[in-house]
Amino acid sequence: MEQSLKETIRQDPKKILGVNPLDAKVSLSYLTVAFVSLLIGGILGLVQGLERAGLIDLPSWLNYYQVLTAHGLLLLLVFTATFSIGYLYANLSHALGGLLPKVRKFAWVGFVLMIIGVAMAVTMIVLNEASVLYTFYPPLAAHPIFYIGLVFVVLGIWACCAGVFINYRHWRKNHPGQVTPLLAYFTMAVFVLWFFATIGVTIEVFTLIPWSMGLVETTNVMVGRTLFWWFGHTLVNIWYLVAISAWYVFVPKIIGGRHFSDKLIRLVVILVVVLNIPGGFHHQIIDPAISQSIKFLHVFMSLSIAVPSLMTAFAMFAVFERTGRKLGGKGLLGWLKKLPWGDVRFLAPMIAMISFIFGGAGGIVNTSNQLNQVIHNTMWVVGHFHITVGVSVVLTFFGICYWLIPYLAKRKLTPKMNKLGIIQTVIWTVGMIIMSGSMHIVGLLGDPRRTSDTTYGGHEAAAGWIPFEMLFAVGATLLLIGVIIQVYAVFNMMFFAPKGLTEYPVAEPEDDATPAPMWTERWGLWIVLLLAVVAMAYVVPIVDMILNAPPGSPPIRTW
């Protein structure tokens, strides 16, 4: 680790010393909110797991669905969004030589808007006025303030999008004929997706506000669900794109290698951006009101997202093998032993990548029409997104923390902190294997998700689920221990670790690599293709849902 730091300082000191302190403050503020959310959301996760296992009874002022909504919103939206923004803005600053002053302002405006929005939404959940689950689609109706809070969150994200687009445009103008640095390219892609993902949910929320206020009597549930999943599934791939930016750009450097191919990486990014949004339909694959032929189309549109994932699997294995062999690894798999398993900056994202093999395979099951009928709305789905988001994405985020936070805070990762990170990673992995594994199995046995009590009057089939539900609680307990260690590590590295310089571990291409072609920079074209794919997927079913609308639903409160 030290050798490569010295080398990098010698070769290009800017790579070590580059980030503007004002930019670092932006990123650190977002990361602070992220890890406070993780702590609260993690505690709520354990509460939920214990209640579901029947080990505790919640007090009368708190209900299961309230806890479930807060857990989902804080972790799936607030934690992931604020972490991603903090991390990507740091990458943008590093790659483009600092943020423009007005871009920094956009980032701060976004920060304030998001804090206001989250405060409004969470207050309504705490007051038990918005136990509508993380998916918040109709007919469940929250208090209007909950939806208005979400509007603020979206406005905050748009402010961050605007900042990135301005900075990108400025760099492009000043660097004609050059391809954007890879980190900035990933950042641009993520924010393009953020922008188009949030259009769907914004339209949905604007129809729900007058409905929840009583100004409109009914709403079209099918359109609401469809617009939600337009956003909801794209969000999944936003996390994925953020995670693979670290796999492709930082992990190779950390293990002492080079990245695989600039061209392949950019092609993966383009495919994820273009193909992504219609994937939302596989969440509705057994919904009524969508014709069979449209569903058939959507199975293939959803499965197309597997293509860039499989390209990533190949590229990452190739990076590991090349590096391991250069380090002396022999035989078919001897190179695996040469990888730095004792370095948390590698171990955490590596486990994240391994888990994605199983998470991705589970995703293909979910997307297949008949197979979805086996697992639809069962605990399998909960297990699936805990292994994909909770390990593939979150462990990557945790791994990033061990170099990004010391770098931003001008501190060092100590061997002791590295060891703690390894322990945290092991606890997290074991906890998630127990919890997510048991969720997958019990889901196949029929245990439903989003249900507080599943004893069904002591029915024999339901009784068979109980041992697995106990395992949820065991796994959730380990995960909360993991959350506490991670939050401690983050704030220790932010404020108390020894002062010093940390490397921003950006991998270089191979010596004989061909440079990335300029056509990859044609964002206008990628956006047109994205819109064409969205039109192909959405126009027919949405028009059908509106023209042949069933009676609308009034607002419903089930709690």
Next chain:
Amino acid sequence: MKTTEAIKSEKQLNNDDEKSLRGTLVSVGFVAAVIVVMWVAVFWIYMERV
């Protein structure tokens, strides 16, 4: 003592070994196997239940 030819061919062998992606092929084969096994297993459950 090794001849120049022998050293050259050993170097070539080492170089080939460094560039080999046999392990990658096996690894992506493992990914494919996980996908197929999981898909077939759940499809089998589906067929059992319909």
